[in-house]
Each structure stands twice: as structure tokens, then as C-alpha cells.
Amino acid sequence: MKYGLLTLLICTCLTNKAQNQIIQTIRGKVVDKLTSSPLPGVVIQLKTNNAQLFINTTTNEQGFFTLEKVPIGRQSFLITYLGYNTVNLQDIVINAGKESFLNVDMEESMLQSETVEIDASKSEQIQDTKAANMKTFSVEETERYAGSRQDPARMASNFAGVQGTNDSRNDIVVRGNSPAGLLWRLDEINIPNPNHFALAGSAGGPTAIINNKYLANSQFYTGAFPANYGNALGGVFDLKMRNGNNQKHERTFQFGILGTELAIEGPINKENGSSYFVNYRYSTLDMLSFLKFNFGTSAVPQYQDGAIRLSFPTKKAGHFTFSAIGGFSTINLIFSALKEKPKELYGDLNRDQKYTSSMGVGILNHAYNFNSRTFIKTSLAYSGQFINAKHELILRNKQYIPNDTLPNILDFVFYEGKTTLASYVTHKINTSNYFKVGFFANLSQIDFYDKVKVSSRFDTIAEKINDKPFKERIKEKTSFALLQPYITYTHKFCSQFKITSGLYSQLLTINNSFAIEPRLALEYVTNKNHVISLAYGLHSQMHPTYIYYAVPDSIMQNNKPVLNTQRIKSNMNLDFTKSHHVVLGYEFYPLKTIRTKFEIYYQYLYNAPVYATPSGISLLNNGSGFTRFFPIYNLQNAGTGYNYGLEMTLEKSFSNHFFLMYSASIFESKYTASNNKTFDTDFNGNYAMNLLAGSEIELDNEKKKILSFGLKITYGGGKRYSPANIAASNAIMEVVPDDNKMNTLQFDPYNRFDFRVSYKINTEKVGYEFTLDLVNVLNTKNILALSYSPDYTDINKDPLIKNYQLGLLPLFYFKVDF
Numbered sequence: 001m002k003y004g005l006l007t008l009l010i011c012t013c014l015t016n017k018a019q020n021q022i023i024q025t026i027r028g029k030v031v032d033k034l035t036s037s038p039l040p041g042v043v044i045q046l047k048t049n050n051a052q053l054f055i056n057t058t059t060n061e062q063g064f065f066t067l068e069k070v071p072i073g074r075q076s077f078l079i080t081y082l083g084y085n086t087v088n089l090q091d092i093v094i095n096a097g098k099e100s101f102l103n104v105d106m107e108e109s110m111l112q113s114e115t116v117e118i119d120a121s122k123s124e125q126i127q128d129t130k131a132a133n134m135k136t137f138s139v140e141e142t143e144r145y146a147g148s149r150q151d152p153a154r155m156a157s158n159f160a161g162v163q164g165t166n167d168s169r170n171d172i173v174v175r176g177n178s179p180a181g182l183l184w185r186l187d188e189i190n191i192p193n194p195n196h197f198a199l200a201g202s203a204g205g206p207t208a209i210i211n212n213k214y215l216a217n218s219q220f221y222t223g224a225f226p227a228n229y230g231n232a233l234g235g236v237f238d239l240k241m242r243n244g245n246n247q248k249h250e251r252t253f254q255f256g257i258l259g260t261e262l263a264i265e266g267p268i269n270k271e272n273g274s275s276y277f278v279n280y281r282y283s284t285l286d287m288l289s290f291l292k293f294n295f296g297t298s299a300v301p302q303y304q305d306g307a308i309r310l311s312f313p314t315k316k317a318g319h320f321t322f323s324a325i326g327g328f329s330t331i332n333l334i335f336s337a338l339k340e341k342p343k344e345l346y347g348d349l350n351r352d353q354k355y356t357s358s359m360g361v362g363i364l365n366h367a368y369n370f371n372s373r374t375f376i377k378t379s380l381a382y383s384g385q386f387i388n389a390k391h392e393l394i395l396r397n398k399q400y401i402p403n404d405t406l407p408n409i410l411d412f413v414f415y416e417g418k419t420t421l422a423s424y425v426t427h428k429i430n431t432s433n434y435f436k437v438g439f440f441a442n443l444s445q446i447d448f449y450d451k452v453k454v455s456s457r458f459d460t461i462a463e464k465i466n467d468k469p470f471k472e473r474i475k476e477k478t479s480f481a482l483l484q485p486y487i488t489y490t491h492k493f494c495s496q497f498k499i500t501s502g503l504y505s506q507l508l509t510i511n512n513s514f515a516i517e518p519r520l521a522l523e524y525v526t527n528k529n530h531v532i533s534l535a536y537g538l539h540s541q542m543h544p545t546y547i548y549y550a551v552p553d554s555i556m557q558n559n560k561p562v563l564n565t566q567r568i569k570s571n572m573n574l575d576f577t578k579s580h581h582v583v584l585g586y587e588f589y590p591l592k593t594i595r596t597k598f599e600i601y602y603q604y605l606y607n608a609p610v611y612a613t614p615s616g617i618s619l620l621n622n623g624s625g626f627t628r629f630f631p632i633y634n635l636q637n638a639g640t641g642y643n644y645g646l647e648m649t650l651e652k653s654f655s656n657h658f659f660l661m662y663s664a665s666i667f668e669s670k671y672t673a674s675n676n677k678t679f680d681t682d683f684n685g686n687y688a689m690n691l692l693a694g695s696e697i698e699l700d701n702e703k704k705k706i707l708s709f710g711l712k713i714t715y716g717g718g719k720r721y722s723p724a725n726i727a728a729s730n731a732i733m734e735v736v737p738d739d740n741k742m743n744t745l746q747f748d749p750y751n752r753f754d755f756r757v758s759y760k761i762n763t764e765k766v767g768y769e770f771t772l773d774l775v776n777v778l779n780t781k782n783i784l785a786l787s788y789s790p791d792y793t794d795i796n797k798d799p800l801i802k803n804y805q806l807g808l809l810p811l812f813y814f815k816v817d818f
Contacts, residue, residue: 021702022762024094026067027247028102030059030079034428035375036367038063039081039106047076047088062313064273072096072762073703074654074696085109090593091654093140095760096704097767097817098250101242103216108431110495133222133535133583133599135159142212144659145692146712147754147775149258149811151208152215152239153195158690158712160599160647160663161222162235165685165716165750167776167806168784170195171204171624173683174222174235175601176643176669179203180623181234181541187241187323188377189420190231190440191361192385196303196329198357200387200414201544202623209305209327209359213252213263213279216242223601224535224581227486227502227519228424228436233541233579233605241323243311244277246270256813260284268310277309303329318368326360336394336402349789349801350733352392352406359385373428384417393455393733395462396792405462411470412450416545419443432492440484448546450474450630457730457790457799472567473630476549481509482542488519496525506540510548511573515540531587540576543609543619546628548572553632556612561633570634571609577619577637579605597649605671608639614675616722616742621671621682625785627734641671641681658695664688679742685717685750694756703762710756718747721786724800735788735800747783752776767817775809 030042044065045056059065067077072094079087084106094100141155142148148155153172157164163173171179182203184191192198195205221229221236229236244265252263261281268274282304289300305327312320333353361383368376391410395403424438451470459465488502502519517538524532548571554561555570564570583601590596609619611633618639622629645667652660669684694710722737723745729736758771782805790799 022072022096022704022764023069024072024096024099025248026070026077026094026100026102027245028065028067028104029063030065030081030104030106031063032372032428033105033107034434035369035373035426036377037369037372037375039084042079042081042084042104042106045078045080046070047078062273070094071703073698073706077102079104079106081106083109095767095817096762096764098252099245099248101245103242108428110431110492133224133585135220135222136217137220138217139212139215142215143771144694144708144710144756146694146710146756146773147714147752149773149775150212150813152210152212152218152237153204153208156220156237158661158663158692159220159222160597160649161601161645161665161667163683163685163688163716164690164714165688165719165782166624166784167752167782167809169204169206169624170208171202172235172237173624175603175645175665176667176681176683177223177234177603178620178623178681178683179234180544181232183229183232183236185229185236185238186325186361187239187321187363187365188379188422188424189361189363189381189383190442191383192359192416192418194325194327194359196305196327196357197301197331197355198359198385198387199626199628200416200546201628202625204624206301207258207303207329209325210239211261211279211281211305211307211325213261214241214277214307214309216240223603224519224521224537224583226500226521227488227504227517228438230484230486230504230506230517230539231482231541233539233577241307241309242277243309243321244275246273246275246311250817252815252817254813254815255284256815257284257288257811258813260287268312272313272315274312275310278307280304280306299331299333301329301331303327318366321365321367322363323365324360324362326358328356328358330354330356336392336406339400348734348787350394351409352394354390356388357386359383375426376423378423379420381420381422382417383420384415387414388412393462393465395460398793400792403462405466407453407455407462407465409453409455409465410451413447414450414546415447417445433490435487435489437487439486440482442482442484443479444482444545445479446545446549447477448474448549449476450546452630454732457733457795471553472551474546474550478549481507483507483509498523506542506576508542508576510542511575513542513575515576515578529589531585533585533587534583535585536580536582538578538580540578540607542576543574544623547609547619547631547635548574550630552634554613555634561613564634568634571631574609574635575607575637577605577609578607579603593653593655595649595651595653597647597651599647601643601645601647603643605641605643606639607637608641608671609635609637610639610674612636612638612674614739616673616675616677616679616737616739618671618673624682636674638674639672641669643667643669654696657697659693661690661692663690673742675739677740677742679744680720682720682743684720684743688714688716690714705762706760708756708758708760710758712752712754712756714750714752714754716750718749718783719785721745721747724786726799729788729799730790733788733790735786750782751780752782753778753780765818769813769815769817771813771815773811775811776806777808779808781807 030039042059074091077089153170194209196207198205219238246267249266259281263279265277307325310322363381392406393409421441426436428434450473484506486504490500492498500521505516519537521535581603585599587597647665650662669681672678691713696708699705720743725736755774761768784803784805789801791797
């Protein structure tokens with residue numbers, strides 16, 4: 001009887017523990033990496049040290065699979081298929097409130113074997129090597145990295161070769177290139193700047209429209225990218241949207257400093273696998289303005305954004321999807337109401353500014369597999385960007401009291417819409433040879449209008465400023481096309497060595513500029529622990545559209561500048577800016593969870609627009625900040641530049657409850673302008689480093705309560721700047737650099753420490769998460785830039801002041817998955 005009671009007690013305890021353990025369903029799809037063809041019969045197995053917990057399944061005819069009763073927490077999966085390389089998915093986060101969906105790409109192996117026998121509990125991790133300059137990132141990385149603010153662009157600033165030394169914006173400076181050299185792509189379509197408060201000619205902004213709630217794993221390239229990417233000099237952000245859950249309705253609600261949002265997803269028809277996903281976010285800052293947080297401005301930025309994804313798979317007609325994102329933002333900087341000077345990150349302090357921007361893109365995709373080796377995808381999309389601003393000059397007396405009359409000194413309305421037809425075919429000839437051929441056909445419509453009133457510091461009478469005429473810098477309503485065909489071809493000499501070649505070309509109908517660009521990449525795996533790569537690319541990029549149609553004040557005639565009284569659009573014939581980019585990389589895996597990577601690169605830029613008259617101005621410096629560049633002289637393709645550097649990454653993937661990543665780069669970034677002098681670019685900080693670390697603590701055996709910590713240390717060279725020409729600055733009330741001393745000065749080094757803490761609670765059907773992200777914990781005073789702000793009590797005082805970046809910024813969010 002004693003033994004019977006003991007046995008009953010043990011069984012009862014084990015039953016209670018099993019009942020207390022929360023489980024979840026995992027779904028996914030497995031396809032051929034090259035052709036996207038579904039792979040039936042693939043084995044998916046949960047990797048565990050518990051011999052009694054054996055969970056596996058196989059994919060159906062459409063490549064879909066379902067794993068049931070998977071314990072929550074971090075889990076790993078082994079995916080095997082005869083004739084294909086084994087895939088290991090490590091430390092996938094399984095939550096209670098939301099099912100996980102795994103998109104798995106498998107690559108056909110050159111070593112065909114009769115049988116494959118793998119023990120999931122003993123299998124070593126098989127590394128998935130990446131192309132030179134390419135980083136695949138997951139949605140989880142945008143959340144777990146301290147200071148990333150759930151923003152993919154800010155997350156990317158942690159990578160080697162990418163500078164993240166600007167608190168006010170998420171501009172991506174890749175290897176010394178202007179942020180304007182970045183290409184944003186979403187679901188195979190090139191899109192406009194996906195950030196709130198965006199400016200024409202820029203690719204970043206203070207707040208992202210892109211939301212990690214609807215992203216799938218995506219890629220980020222830092223140069224010398226393949227031939228299916230073009231019209232970019234710096235890098236590529238290739239984002240993918242995920243489909244909604246096609247079997248279960250799910251919801252996510254999040255309240256935080258940066259937005260209050262709701263996401264819903266679920267099946268439209270469970271039988272055919274169609275699904276929907278909808279997300280909407282609205283600015284929370286207005287509701288929290290009474291807390292007086294320093295968001296970088298005394299005004300409250302207001303914004304809202306959303307996304308939708310509809311997926312309709314069919315049995316015979318292929319897979320149809322519709323994706324759309326968009327956002328609207330506005331901010332009113334009313335400095336005239338202030339009695340003392342604020343420290344602003346947005347705009348000049350001597351004017352009231354009313355600013356509105358919006359962007360949107362809708363994409364209809366159709367994917368079709370002709371057979372197991374041929375895949376075609378066609379997309380039809382429309383995207384648009386709208387920007388409107390109005391500036392009114394503030395005149396103050398010696399007591400800093402503003403004049404009642406605020407003269408209007410700037411008005412502009414920019415609209416650029418684009419219709420895109422894109423298509424590509426991928427064909428795998430055999431396991432050693434495959435190619436991809438495609439095109440982008442873009443038709444753009446623009447409606448630009450900009451007028452400005454030039455006033456000097458000594459214009460102090462509002463009525464006289466009102467009487468001055470406006471100068472129209474641009475007035476254009478037209479359309480043009482950009483055609484972009486390409487082809488890539490890959491040959492595998494053996495399982496260790498492959499070469500990818502390609503040709504990309506583009507034709508711009510504004511002036512019939514044409515370019516053909518060869519691309520080449522080699523990759524050699526010496527063994528499972530060492531990878532050597534080499535990549536080369538010739539790249540070209542058109543300029544911000546408004547530059548072509550801007551009317552300069554003066555043009556060159558007989559080597560002398562003369563007033564442009566006939567309003568000639570002298571920049572219409574500008575050719576593309578071009579660059580040669582070569583990268584040598586080496587990866588080493590000393591342990592299965594540790595990766596080290598070194599890359600050395602050189603980039604030579606030419607055809608860069610510079611003034612036709614001797615000057616230190618170059619378009620290679622533009623594309624960041626909150627001001628637009630309008631040429632006062634006509635431009636010509638006579639500028640050059642170069643970037644070179646060494647990058648290093650040491651990364652320990654998440655295992656044993658912690659992760660670590662250290663990235664560092666040393667570099668030079670120079671340019672030569674029309675005065676034949678060579679200067680540092682605006683982005684030549686010379687060095688940058690990031691140290692990220694984090695740990696995760698399970699507070700109970702059932703992984704219902706998880707506490708995680710993360711930290712980030714950033715250190716980089718200070719921003720370059722130029723001595724100001726005070727007389728010229730006073731004449732137009734803007735900072736005018738000394739042409740002969742461009743970027744000869746440098747602010748102090750940038751440094752910042754961020755800390756993140758997160759607490760998760762998993763119940764049977766609901767997941768809760770509270771996260772506190774402390775940006776700039778030490779409240780370090782980093783200088784952002786110089787701005788023009790004259791002292792009305794002393795007209796002879798230096799009118800330039802230093803603007804500082806963000807101090808301590810506490811951000812939080814509370815999220816519920818149900």
C-alpha cells in the first residue's frame with residue numbers, strides 16, 4: 001500500500017506539472033530557396049534534451065506544416081529533407097498569446113546521398129553562410145536590442161559599418177555614404193522614404209512608419225549588392241511582410257510612449273489558407289505631453305500609420321497577396337510663443353514652422369510556380385509621398401518679445417507619385433546552375449512648388465519683409481520614367497565554392513541617362529568553420545527628383561556666373577552619380593554559437609554633382625538632417641569621393657540565456673569638390689563601435705514568467721562641421737559654411753549608454769509584456785549641429801549656437817497578445 005500511494009503521488013505531481021506547462025502550436029512553410037517551390041515531405045523536429053518529449057511532423061503538398069503541443073519559451077528545430085542541406089533554427093521564441101509561423105528556405109545539396117539519418121538531440125549546428133555585405137535580421141532583434149525603439153533602421157545602426165550617432169533621426173549612414181544612398185524595398189518593390197517627418201532627398205526621419213509587428217525576417221546590404229538591386233550607392237534595406245495566421249484569429253494591443261496600436265490577424269477561409277493582417281498606430285505623445293518629457297522638441301510630434309496584408313493562395317493559379325503601408329505626420333514648431341531660447345532638435349529657432357508629411361504604398365503581388373524549378377513573381381504597385389511646410393520669421397526686441405507680425409518667408413508643397421510594374425523569373429537549371437532575370441518599370445508623376453523670401457539678419461521691420469517678393473526655386477508638374485532590367489547567374493563549382501555574376505541597367509527619361517553595371521560575388525567555404533567572400537559592384541543612382549527641376553540663382557556662362565534671369569533649369573542634364581565598390585570578407589566560427597567576421601572595403605565615387613563655379617559644395621554630403629539643399633549655382637558631374645575601411649563583428653547568438661555582439665569599424669570618407677580641394681565628408685567620423693549584450697532569466701520552471709535585460713554602449717567619432725561664413729550667414733539667416741574649410745572641424749566623440757528591461761508573463765491563452773527602454777542613461781551631452789539663432793539683445797554676438805542631442809529618454813510599452 002505504501003508503494004502504491006507513493007506511485008500515485010508521483011504520478012499526480014507529474015500530471016499537475018504537465019498541466020501547468022503552457023503549450024503552443026507552431027505553423028510554417030518550407031520552400032526551395034531558389035525557386036520558392038513548396039517541398040512536401042520535409043521533416044520538422046523539435047530539438048530537446050528531454051527524451052520523453054518527441055514532437056515532429058512533415059510538410060504537406062503545399063509545403064505547410066503544423067507542430068502541436070510545443071512548450072513555450074525558446075525552442076530549436078531541426079529541418080531535414082533528402083537531397084537538401086539540413087536547416088537548424090535556433091532559439092525561436094514561442095509565446096502563449098500568439099502562434100509562431102516559420103518561413104523556411106532549403107537549399108538543394110550538391111552531395112546527393114541515398115539516406116540521411118540525423119539525431120536531433122546530438123546534431124551540431126550547421127551554419128548558414130551569408131553573402132558578403134549582407135545581414136539577415138529577425139523581428140526579435142528589433143525588440144531585444146537596447147535603444148532600437150522597435151525601429152528596423154535604428155536596429156541596423158548596430159551593424160559594423162553603419163553609423164548610429166544621431167539621436168534625432170534614424171538615417172542610415174553606410175560606410176561613409178550619404179543616407180540618401182540607401183534603397184528601401186518592401187515586398188519586391190522600391191518604396192519612398194518610410195519615415196514620419198521625411199524631407200525630399202532624404203531616406204530617414206525621427207520616427208519610422210515601418211512597424212515590426214508585420215515584418216518577416218528581412219535583409220540589409222551594406223554595399224556591392226547583387227544585380228537585382230539598383231539606383232542606390234550606400235545600402236539596401238530589403239523588408240518582407242508576413243502573412244496573417246490562416247487558422248486562428250489573433251490580436252495584439254500595445255500602449256507606449258511611441259504609439260498606441262492594435263493589430264488583428266486571422267483566416268479569411270481556413271480551407272484554402274487565405275488570411276488577413278491589419279495594423280494601426282496612433283501617436284501617444286500628445287496624451288503624454290503634460291509629463292514634459294524631452295522628445296527633442298518643445299512641440300508634440302503627431303503621427304499615425306497603418307498596414308494591411310491580404311493573402312490568397314490557390315491550388316492552380318498561384319498565390320495572390322495585397323500589401324499596403326502608409327503614414328501621416330504633422331508638427332507645429334511655434335517658437336514665437338516662447339520667452340526664452342529652447343534647445344531644439346527640429347529646425348531653426350528664428351522661425352515658426354508648420355510641417356506635414358505623408359507617404360503610402362500599395363502592392364499587388366502574384367507568385368506562380370511553373371514547375372519545381374521555375375518560379376515567376378509579378379508586382380503592380382503605386383506609391384506616393386507628400387510634403388508641405390510653411391515658415392514664418394520671428395522678429396524680437398531686446399527683451400526677447402516677438403513682433404506681432406510674422407512674415408511668411410517659406411512655402412513649399414512637394415508631391416511625388418510612382419506606378420511600378422515589376423516581374424522576375426527564377427530558374428534552376430540544376431543543382432549547380434541557376435539564374436534570375438527581371439525588370440522594374442517605374443512611371444513617376446511630380447508636382448513641386450517652392451517659394452522662399454530671402455531676408456538678412458539686419459531686416460528688422462516686418463512690414464518691409466512682407467513687401468519683399470518671393471523667389472520661386474521650383475515649379476514643376478510633369479512625369480518621367482525609370483526602367484531597370486537585370487539578370488543574375490550563379491554557378492556552384494562544388495559545395496564549397498560558388499560565383500554569382502550579374503548585370504543591372506537603368507534608363508532615366510528625364511534626360512535619357514543610361515547605365516550598365518556589372519556585379520560579381522565569390523564565396524569559398526574552406527570547411528564548416530571558415531568562409532571567404534569577395535564582392536564587386538558598379539553602382540549608379542539618380543539624384544533627388546527636385547534637384548533636376550530646381551531653378552538656380554546663377555548659371556555659368558563663359559566661365560563666369562551670371563544671374564539666371566531666364567529661369568533655366570540647368571540641372572536637367574545631370575547624369576547618375578556612380579561608384580565602384582569592392583569588399584573582401586572573412587568569417588570564422590570558433591564555436592557553433594560564436595561568429596567572427598572581418599570585412600575590408602574600398603569605394604570610389606565619381607560623377608557626383610558639384611557647383612560649376614569653384615566651391616566646396618558636393619551632393620555627396622546631402623541627405624541627412626532637417627534641411628533641404630537647393631543649388632544656387634548650376635551643378636555638373638565633376639565631383640569625386642572615396643570611402644575605405646575595416647569592419648569587425650564578434651557575435652554570440654542567443655544561447656544559455658544570453659547574447660553578445662560587438663561591432664567596430666575604422667574608416668575614411670573623403671570627397672573632392674569643384675574647387676579641386678579634398679575634404680572630409682559630413683559622415684567621416686573615422687571610427688565607430690557598438691557593444692550589445694543581454695540575458696534572459698526564467699523565473700519559474702514552466703517559463704511563464706521571463707525577465708530579460710539588455711544594454712548597449714555606442715562610441716563614435718564626432719560629426720564633422722565647417723567654420724561658418726558669418727557675413728554670408730547673416731545675409732540669408734542660415735548657416736553658410738566657409739567653402740575653403742569644409743568639414744575641417746569636428747565635434748567631440750559621440751558616446752551613449754542604453755539599458756533595456758523587459759518582463760513577460762505567459763498565461764494559457766494570453767501573453768503580457770512590459771518593457772522599459774532607457775535611452776542615454778548617463779544623460780550624456782552629445783552635440784548635434786550648429787544652427788542659426790541670432791541674439792536680438794546683441795547684434796554683434798555670434799549668431800550660431802550648438803544644438804544638443806537627446807538627454808535621458810525613458811521609453812516604455814505595454815503589450816498584450818491574445
